[in-house]
Amino acid sequence: MSSTVESNVRQDPDELLIKIADYALDYKVESKEALSTARYCLMDTIGCGILALSFEDCKKLLGPYVKGTVVPNGVRVPGTDYILDPIKGAWDIGAIVRWLDFNDTWLAAEWGHPSDNLGGILAAADYISQKKLLEGKEPLTVKDILVAMVKAHEIQGVMALENSFNRVGLDHVILVKLASTAVISSLFELSKEETINALSQVFVDGQSLRTYRHSPNAGPRKSWAAGDATSRALQLVLLTMKGQIGYPSAISAPSWGFKDVLFKGNDFIINQDFQSYVMENVLFKISFPAEFHAQTAVEAAVILHPEVIGRLEQIDKIEITTHESAIRIISKEGDLNNPADRDHCLQYMTAIGLLKGDLIAEDYEDAAAADPRIDALREKMIIKEDKRYSAEYLEADKRSIANSVQVYFKDGSFTENIEVEYPIGHRRRREEGIPILLSKFEKNLKTHFDENQANKIIEICSNEEALKNISVVEFMSLMVLKIK
Numbered sequence: 243m244s245s246t247v248e249s250n251v252r253q254d255p256d257e258l259l260i261k262i263a264d265y266a267l268d269y270k271v272e273s274k275e276a277l278s279t280a281r282y283c284l285m286d287t288i289g290c291g292i293l294a295l296s297f298e299d300c301k302k303l304l305g306p307y308v309k310g311t312v313v314p315n316g317v318r319v320p321g322t323d324y325i326l327d328p329i330k331g332a333w334d335i336g337a338i339v340r341w342l343d344f345n346d347t348w349l350a351a352e353w354g355h356p357s358d359n360l361g362g363i364l365a366a367a368d369y370i371s372q373k374k375l376l377e378g379k380e381p382l383t384v385k386d387i388l389v390a391m392v393k394a395h396e397i398q399g400v401m402a403l404e405n406s407f408n409r410v411g412l413d414h415v416i417l418v419k420l421a422s423t424a425v426i427s428s429l430f431e432l433s434k435e436e437t438i439n440a441l442s443q444v445f446v447d448g449q450s451l452r453t454y455r456h457s458p459n460a461g462p463r464k465s466w467a468a469g470d471a472t473s474r475a476l477q478l479v480l481l482t483m484k485g486q487i488g489y490p491s492a493i494s495a496p497s498w499g500f501k502d503v504l505f506k507g508n509d510f511i512i513n514q515d516f517q518s519y520v521m522e523n524v525l526f527k528i529s530f531p532a533e534f535h536a537q538t539a540v541e542a543a544v545i546l547h548p549e550v551i552g553r554l555e556q557i558d559k560i561e562i563t564t565h566e567s568a569i570r571i572i573s574k575e576g577d578l579n580n581p582a583d584r585d586h587c588l589q590y591m592t593a594i595g596l597l598k599g600d601l602i603a604e605d606y607e608d609a610a611a612a613d614p615r616i617d618a619l620r621e622k623m624i625i626k627e628d629k630r631y632s633a634e635y636l637e638a639d640k641r642s643i644a645n646s647v648q649v650y651f652k653d654g655s656f657t658e659n660i661e662v663e664y665p666i667g668h669r670r671r672r673e674e675g676i677p678i679l680l681s682k683f684e685k686n687l688k689t690h691f692d693e694n695q696a697n698k699i700i701e702i703c704s705n706e707e708a709l710k711n712i713s714v715v716e717f718m719s720l721m722v723l724k725i726k
Contacts, residue, residue, distance in 0.1 A: 255438045255490040258510055262397055263437040265516040266424035271392045276518035278706065280388040283346055283395075285703050286526060286679055287357040288721070289686035290345045291338035292321045293603070296689055299581075300341045303466060304334045315372040317365045320721035321690050328369040332476045336361025336418075336469025342603045343465070343585050344531035346524050346667075348395075349567070349635065349643060352402035353534075354414035356524060358468035359394035362422035362476045363387055364718070366429050371714040382429070384717050385710035390425040392521045397421040399520030404511040412504060413450040415471035420444045422475030430479060439488025443478040445500040446492050457574045460583040523641065526667030528678050530601040535568035536591045538662035539645035543595025545660050546649060550596055554615060556651045560623045562592060563646045563659075565631035573625050581606035592647060593619040634663075643668070695724060 271277060294300045305324050306313075317331025318324070319338070326334065336358055339345050345357045364387065371381030398421040407416055423444050427437040450471070454463040482488070493500045493510070501507060530540050539562055550557065564573075572588045584590045584606040593616045594601045604610060631644040646661035666675045683703075687696040699720050703709055709717075 253491050255442070255488070256493040258493060258512070259438045259441045259490070261512070261516070262420070262424050262441055263427075263434050265397070266393055266428045267432075267434060267437060269393065269516065271389045271518055273392075273518040273522065276392045276521040277385075277388055277710075279521050279524065280391045280395075281703070281706055281709060282526070282676060282679060283357055283391060283521070283524065284360070284384075284388065285683045287339045287345045287360050288320055289683040290340075290342060291335065292690045292721075293344065293686040294338045294341035295321045297341065297603070299462065300338060300465070303337060306330060315369075315376065317368045318718045318722050320364075320718070321723055323723045328365045329473050329477050329480070331368070331473075332362045332365035332422075333466075333469045333473035334361075335364050336472040337466040338469075340468045341465045342531045343533055344527050344603070346526050347534035348399045348402055348520060348524060349534060349641065350399070350403045351406040351636070352408060352414050352417065353567070353571075354398055354402055354417055355468065356395035356398045356421070356520060357391070358415070358418045359398065359422045359425065359472055360391065361469050362426050362472035363390045363394065363429070364714075365473075366426045366476055366479075367714045368718045370429055375715060381713040381715050383710060384712050384714060386429065387714065387717075388710065390429060392518050393428070393516075394421040394425045395520040395524060396516050396518060397424055399524075400512065400514060400516055401510070404513060407505075408452055410504065410506055411451055413452045413455065413467060415467045416444070416449045418468050418471040419447070419475045419478075422472040423478055426476055426479045427482075430483065432479070432482065435488075436482050438490070439486070440479050440482040442488040442490060442492040443482070443486070444475070444492075446489050447474070447478075449504060454582075455571070455586060457576075457583075460586050461580060462582045464582055464586075523669050525643070525665065525669075526675060526679055528667045528675050528682060529665070530591075530595075531585070531603045532591050532601055533572050533586050534665070535565070535572055535643060536588050536645070537665040537667070538643055539564065539568075539588060539592045539647060540595040540601050541662045541665065542645060542647040542660040543592045544599050544601075545662075546647060546657055547596055547599035549657055550649050551599070553651060554597075554619075556653065557619070557622055558650045558652045560592070560596075560619065561626060561648045561650070561659075562588065562623055563626045563628050563631070563648075563661075564588065565635045565644060566627055567632075567635060568645070569625060569627055575620070578611065581608075584611060588625070589620040589623045590616065592623070596647075596649075631663075641668075690723075692724075695720075 316325035319334045398417040578584045634640040634642045642663045644663040648659040650656040
């Protein structure tokens with residue numbers, strides 16, 4: 243006979259909640275490579291945010307929701323003079339660093355951009371540090387930020403290794419919300435129980451769909467979705483600090499938990515400990531502001547540019563050989579309706595590389611997209627999958643993001659098949675990539691700050707030990723826009 247009542251006995255917290263809380267609160271980051279890479283990641287991410295301020299569609303979303311709102315000891319947003327409540331500050335910082343799709347990337351069963359967590363990390367650290375100073379205590383330092391970044395990268399990245407949220411229609415920003423909640427809890431020095439409570443709220447939340455990333459609905463929400471997620475994480479932590487209880491079986495509860503409602507009943511797969519693997523292996527977007535699955539295609543196209551630019555009318559077809567994830571996410575035909583649509587189109591990005599020998603953020607804007615040669619090239623493109631590319635994309639000792647491009651002409655001649663398996667931002671190309679990343683950082687700063695202010699930021703960031711020891715309050719002050 244079936245029961246007419248449900249058991250109301252609360253079980254112990256889900257194992258994953260405990261594991262993440264233990265890591266966030268107790269793990270000591272000792273990897274010099276991880277901390278060094280985190281410094282480069284901090285610089286690059288801030289630089290991407292500063293560059294985004296050149297775009298009006300981004301700038302108009304920033305600032306207080308209600309104009310004129312004054313927040314004592316509020317959070318600073320790099321490159322602006324805004325002083326905001328921490329939650330909106332996290333939203334703004336997260337939005338600017340993601341706006342141009344130019345910050346770091348992690349590719350596995352799930353995709354994402356672990357430096358998106360910097361929105362919540364910087365906002366929380368700035369708020370906490372100012373509060374500590376008022377109380378006569380020592381503020382946090384940039385080393386605290388670097389440690390939080392390593393941990394946020396690790397939580398988001400390890401969760402992504404074998405758990406595909408995209409295959410159930412959910413956006414990867416759920417992992418930003420999860421990782422940000424964990425490390426922000428640590429920055430606020432929450433207890434283990436409080437941290438578990440806050441993490442459980444992440445899974446109880448409704449989650450973002452991938453609708454805004456895919457044809458035919460690709461749109462600018464994908465540029466602020468991570469900012470929204472990292473700011474929600476800070477909000478959940480602050481609610482927990484006000485005494486909100488957690489939901490221990492938020493993941494596993496039959497019928498009503500995340501697993502049954504949103505993950506098709508699947509269990510999470512975690513086959514390695516949380517340490518510092520992800521930061522050490524993170525992918526930097528160094529050369530192009532492009533969805534990462536297209537980076538090597540654009541690099542190949544740039545190599546071919548001198549050979550094809552004088553023969554555009556003679557092109558018969560263009561073969562792009564790629565991997566399964568690229569086909570699923572960014573291969574598309576038909577009209578492209580806005581910049582967000584274009585920077586998620588493999589064919590568009592490759593066409594720009596062939597035409598210009600480069601790809602910059604402005605190439606996604608309407609004026610650049612009006613060039614009829616772009617669509618003419620797109621119509622000649624054939625997309626093929628190489629099963630080896632798809633397999634090695636997922637192999638732990640490779641994690642390649644391979645593409646090749648070959649152009650065929652009407653007279654029967656053809657170019658070399660240009661294959662690029664690892665983008666310049668890959669760990670295998672660190673030595674080659676870091677000098678270019680530093681140049682990118684300097685160039686991005688100088689799009690917005692005057693020479694003097696940009697050089698001060700560059701000087702402190704270039705000295706690893708000095709940067710680690712500077713207070714968060716002083717660091718954030720360096721990046722406040724000076725109004726003349």
